[in-house]
Amino acid sequence: MMFLKIDGIQKSFGKDGRREQVLKDISVDVREGEFISLLGPSGCGKSTLLNIVAGLNRPDSGILQLDGRDIVKPGKERGMVFQQAALFPWLTVEENVMFPLKGMPKKEAKEVAKKYLRLVQLSQYAGHHPHELSGGMQQRVSIARALAMDPAVLLMDEPFGALDEQTRMRLQGVLEEIWIETKKTIIFVTHSIQEAVRLSDRIIVMGTHPGRVLQDIEVTLGRPREGHLKEMAAYEE
Numbered sequence: 001m002m003f004l005k006i007d008g009i010q011k012s013f014g015k016d017g018r019r020e021q022v023l024k025d026i027s028v029d030v031r032e033g034e035f036i037s038l039l040g041p042s043g044c045g046k047s048t049l050l051n052i053v054a055g056l057n058r059p060d061s062g063i064l065q066l067d068g069r070d071i072v073k074p075g076k077e078r079g080m081v082f083q084q085a086a087l088f089p090w091l092t093v094e095e096n097v098m099f100p101l102k103g104m105p106k107k108e109a110k111e112v113a114k115k116y117l118r119l120v121q122l123s124q125y126a127g128h129h130p131h132e133l134s135g136g137m138q139q140r141v142s143i144a145r146a147l148a149m150d151p152a153v154l155l156m157d158e159p160f161g162a163l164d165e166q167t168r169m170r171l172q173g174v175l176e177e178i179w180i181e182t183k184k185t186i187i188f189v190t191h192s193i194q195e196a197v198r199l200s201d202r203i204i205v206m207g208t209h210p211g212r213v214l215q216d217i218e219v220t221l222g223r224p225r226e227g228h229l230k231e232m233a234a235y236e237e
Ligand code: ADP
Pocket: 013, 014, 022, 040, 041, 042, 043, 044, 045, 046, 047, 048, 049
């Protein structure tokens, strides 16, 4: 059974005569633990597809299953990170990460927040407020917040798109470490080829009018992930 099954997804927007097909027959079988990038030009439907997988938007037709179960509405098994961090400004960094854990005893939620803040290398900023942090750091908080629910799938819509080149590289490194440590299944939207190649096991290339899958490429550079990390770290210094 496929871990995440995206099968025959169709989506149109607009009314009657002005209806435009935005997604045409999108099918992607996602394996557990895979890092998949959705790569394609602006307007090809990447966000629409990701929102459908997140349950934030409904497809006109098609199947969406996680572990053999239909997933239609948003659920805690899917965590989402957007281009803008959208943190609560009146809460501390730690409180922001704890926010999705409302049902959990506070002490336990604090431990979870600690764990993920360590993972995004922001332990020392737990008590700060978002406005005291740079854009890249805020985005790291939003990643920690998405991970706090321990979702089966992490969905990221151009999470580094608003950041400068240097910060972007740094966050790519942080995300690689997260992926190694948590073994999460990640679907990552980008329009940067370099970013997709650096991070992914697999790249789905999409085209426009209508949005569709052009290529499904396995990235096999024949090197262990950890080794690659060290190489990149050396390169960045
Ligand atoms: P991408 O993320 O690849 O840039 P989007 O998924 O945002 O692409 O958009 C794909 C197409 O769907 C665009 O032409 C966009 O204008 C259209 N679109 C997206 N959301 C809506 C909506 N809610 N209503 C109407 N058109 C939409």
